[in-house]
Amino acid sequence: MSSRHSVQQPRPFQAYPTHRTAQTSRSLYPTFLSLPDTIKLQLSFASQGLLEAFRWDKVVAIISSDPEIRANVFKSVLLNSLSLTSIYAFDLLLQPLVADQQKWFHRNVGWFYKALWLLPVICVSLYLNSSWCGLIAKRTFVLQHGSRAAQQAPVTYTGLLTMLATSAYRVVMVFTSIVVGFALGAVPFVGPPLGFCFMCWVDAYYCFEFIWIARGMSLSTRVRHLEERWAYYFAFGLPSAALCMWGSSLANAALFALLFPAYIIMAMNARPVPKDPYSPASSPAGTEDIIRHPSPFVPIRLPIFAVVIFLNDWFVRIISVGGGPGARGNNTGTPRATRQRRRMSEGVENAEEGRESDNRPITRGGRRKID
Numbered sequence: 001m002s003s004r005h006s007v008q009q010p011r012p013f014q015a016y017p018t019h020r021t022a023q024t025s026r027s028l029y030p031t032f033l034s035l036p037d038t039i040k041l042q043l044s045f046a047s048q049g050l051l052e053a054f055r056w057d058k059v060v061a062i063i064s065s066d067p068e069i070r071a072n073v074f075k076s077v078l079l080n081s082l083s084l085t086s087i088y089a090f091d092l093l094l095q096p097l098v099a100d101q102q103k104w105f106h107r108n109v110g111w112f113y114k115a116l117w118l119l120p121v122i123c124v125s126l127y128l129n130s131s132w133c134g135l136i137a138k139r140t141f142v143l144q145h146g147s148r149a150a151q152q153a154p155v156t157y158t159g160l161l162t163m164l165a166t167s168a169y170r171v172v173m174v175f176t177s178i179v180v181g182f183a184l185g186a187v188p189f190v191g192p193p194l195g196f197c198f199m200c201w202v203d204a205y206y207c208f209e210f211i212w213i214a215r216g217m218s219l220s221t222r223v224r225h226l227e228e229r230w231a232y233y234f235a236f237g238l239p240s241a242a243l244c245m246w247g248s249s250l251a252n253a254a255l256f257a258l259l260f261p262a263y264i265i266m267a268m269n270a271r272p273v274p275k276d277p278y279s280p281a282s283s284p285a286g287t288e289d290i291i292r293h294p295s296p297f298v299p300i301r302l303p304i305f306a307v308v309i310f311l312n313d314w315f316v317r318i319i320s321v322g323g324g325p326g327a328r329g330n331n332t333g334t335p336r337a338t339r340q341r342r343r344m345s346e347g348v349e350n351a352e353e354g355r356e357s358d359n360r361p362i363t364r365g366g367r368r369k370i371d
Helices: 019-028 035-052 056-065 067-097 109-145 157-185 191-214 219-227 230-243 249-268 306-319 336-342 346-353
Strands: none
Touching (some): 056 067
């Protein structure tokens, strides 16, 4: 009989998958660390962040070895000490003297002191301190990575506009961060601890912002980098936040400005951990190809700056002049707010960086693929 009319033998019924199939499926299933191991890892990351926030030996060594850094640190310390002295002179000496006075001039002498002396000194101090801290950060970066790493392209008209947009954006982000911090502090019971934790991350962000920008990291990359290493950066910002929480708002700001150059130098010498937040533990020998994720009960990324980014988006949309078609949404039926949650503040990043947004595909769980 020809092969065309041959009867095929029925295949035996397979009640269970073969060993090879089961092994392949098991290898595709993600491997997770236990909850105690994940907590120990996060505590170790926090301890390293706290340790690197106390590396005053690095600060002293770099300041003493480079005259340019030493000169800028000296000017910053001198000016911020003047601001701090002026603030405490008003709080401790002048204000108690005129507290119970009846004459109009005596009752308003504090207002005149603030308007004619204190606020101008603080504004000038913040502006100059920002400039000097930028020079300190650039010089420290050059000492670590060489002059070629810090070379910049010639400033064009577009580059000048981008620099102005970056400066304006930083002011907006500082303002929104302060607003969120005060709003959290006003919540009864849990508000003050939440506000303090938030300020720890804010302090750490601004200490590391210079080196992140020098490495070409966009806004979304900077925020994601901090939020995925939340334990380390919380501990790094803990000392500065703890030191700047006991006085008035102006005194705390002046004290942080006084400490800011030192923490920039510490941040330049820091090594944030983990390198890969999605596989933070070192693999045993022979299992390097196995990715061990943290426990599902401990978040990999905390949305620390979600409210700040939302406020920045809102502010940028308000000040935008003649928004394009994208400002009115599209006809796909997808709400604009939903699309903005899927992408990391595209409008704000373009305003601050002058770049395209981060359009990498989003995997299950809302995480972007890592290159």
